[in-house]
Each structure stands twice: as structure tokens, then as C-alpha cells.
Amino acid sequence: MTLVAVSKTHPAEAVLAAIAAGQRHFGENRVQEAVAKWAALGPAAAGTELAIIGGLQTNKARDAVRVAQVIESLDRPHLADAIEKAAQHEGRGPRLYIQVNVGDEPQKGGVATAEADAFIEACRKRFGALLEGLMCIPPAEADPAPHFSWLAACAARHGLAGLSMGMSGDFETAIAHGATRVRVGTAIFGAR
Numbered sequence: 001m002t003l004v005a006v007s008k009t010h011p012a013e014a015v016l017a018a019i020a021a022g023q024r025h026f027g028e029n030r031v032q033e034a035v036a037k038w039a040a041l042g043p044a045a046a047g048t049e050l051a052i053i054g055g056l057q058t059n060k061a062r063d064a065v066r067v068a069q070v071i072e073s074l075d076r077p078h079l080a081d082a083i084e085k086a087a088q089h090e091g092r093g094p095r096l097y098i099q100v101n102v103g104d105e106p107q108k109g110g111v112a113t114a115e116a117d118a119f120i121e122a123c124r125k126r127f128g129a130l131l132e133g134l135m136c137i138p139p140a141e142a143d144p145a146p147h148f149s150w151l152a153a154c155a156a157r158h159g160l161a162g163l164s165m166g167m168s169g170d171f172e173t174a175i176a177h178g179a180t181r182v183r184v185g186t187a188i189f190g191a192r
């Protein structure tokens with residue numbers, strides 16, 4: 001199980017303190033913020049693994065591929081195109097998680113549940129083993145358990161081992177449902 005420390009909005013100093021405490025896996029939701037912060041870390045950035053966990057615009061794919069080892073918000077064919085192109089340019093592809101909009105909420109990123117199977121299949125053909133798993137953010141007010149179960153079943157159906165689910169408020173439930181990565185911000189760094 002990987003604990004991804006979500007450092008968005010917190011300064012490089014907070015990340016340095018976490019590194020000093022032994023944390024290696026971090027998550028950021030904005031590419032520009034991540035690029036600036038990871039540059040500010042200097043040599044300390046070397047041992048870290050960074051995941052982009054927020055909605056990603058296609059024109060930021062190149063920067064995302066440069067700064068991050070993992071992208072967890074792959075959710076549409078155009079973004080898959082952009083990531084593939086960026087990876088070819090850089091000669092290195094990030095590990096990928098497909099974000100599924102498990103609550104089918106209009107304001108949220110992620111592939112719709114009805115389209116998930118086809119999109120996962122297409123990405124698997126295109127990215128092979130770089131496609132590591134699925135990611136979700138359940139609806140805020142709902143019981144997350146059925147959404148975590150749904151995502152776990154979907155990943156199992158596709159033979160994907162990675163399950164990125166669980167945040168400060170629900171990581172215990174996510175772990176009980178098989179999470180392999182939890183993304184925790186507030187409970188580590190405090191309120192934003």
C-alpha cells in the first residue's frame with residue numbers, strides 16, 4: 001500500500017519536511033504548481049515519486065510527463081493522445097491510472113461509468129503495462145463504500161492491480177476495499 005502525500009497548495013518547505021520524515025510519494029493536482037514546487041525542492045526532489053492527481057489539460061501533458069512519474073487522471077481519448085505523444089518526445093512514459101467518475105457527477109472529471117470498460121480496454125492496448133490501475137473520487141456526501149467496491153470490481157475485471165482510492169476522510173474504508181494507493185492531504189499537511 002502506497003501512501004501518497006497530497007501537497008497541493010502547501011509550499012516546498014512542507015514537502016521538504018515530509019521528505020525529511022521519510023515520505024517519498026507525493027501528489028499534486030496542478031501541473032504548473034508541481035513544476036515550480038519540484039524545481040524549488042532542488043536535490044531533495046531526486047528520491048521522490050510524484051503523481052499528478054488532478055484534471056489534466058492536454059496542453060499540460062508534456063509538462064506533466066516531465067515532472068511526474070505517475071498520472072492518475074487519465075479520463076479521455078484526447079488526453080491519452082497527448083500523453084502518448086509527450087511520452088514519445090520524452091522517451092519515457094509515466095505509469096497511468098484511469099480516473100472513473102464513479103458517481104457520474106457532471107462537475108467531476110473521470111470517464112463515465114458506462115464508458116469505463118471500453119476506455120480501459122483502449123488504454124490497455126495503447127499503453128500496455130504502463131496502465132497500472134484505476135482511480136476514483138466518490139461523491140462527497142455519499143457512503144463511499146459501494147463506489148470503492150465498484151472500482152475494485154472494475155479493476156479486477158480488467159486484470160488491473162492498482163486501485164487509487166481513499167482521501168483524508170475515507171482512507172480506512174478505501175483500504176478495507178482493496179486500495180493500493182491512498183491520496184491523503186489534509187490529514188498530513190493540515191487544512192488548505
Ligand SMILES: *Cc1c(COP(=O)(O)O)cnc(C)c1O
Pocket residue numbers: 006008029053054137167168169183184185186187
Ligand atoms: C486534494 C486531493 C486529495 C486529498 O484530499 P484530502 O481530503 O485533503 O486528503 C486526494 N485526491 C485528489 C484527487 C485531490 O485533489
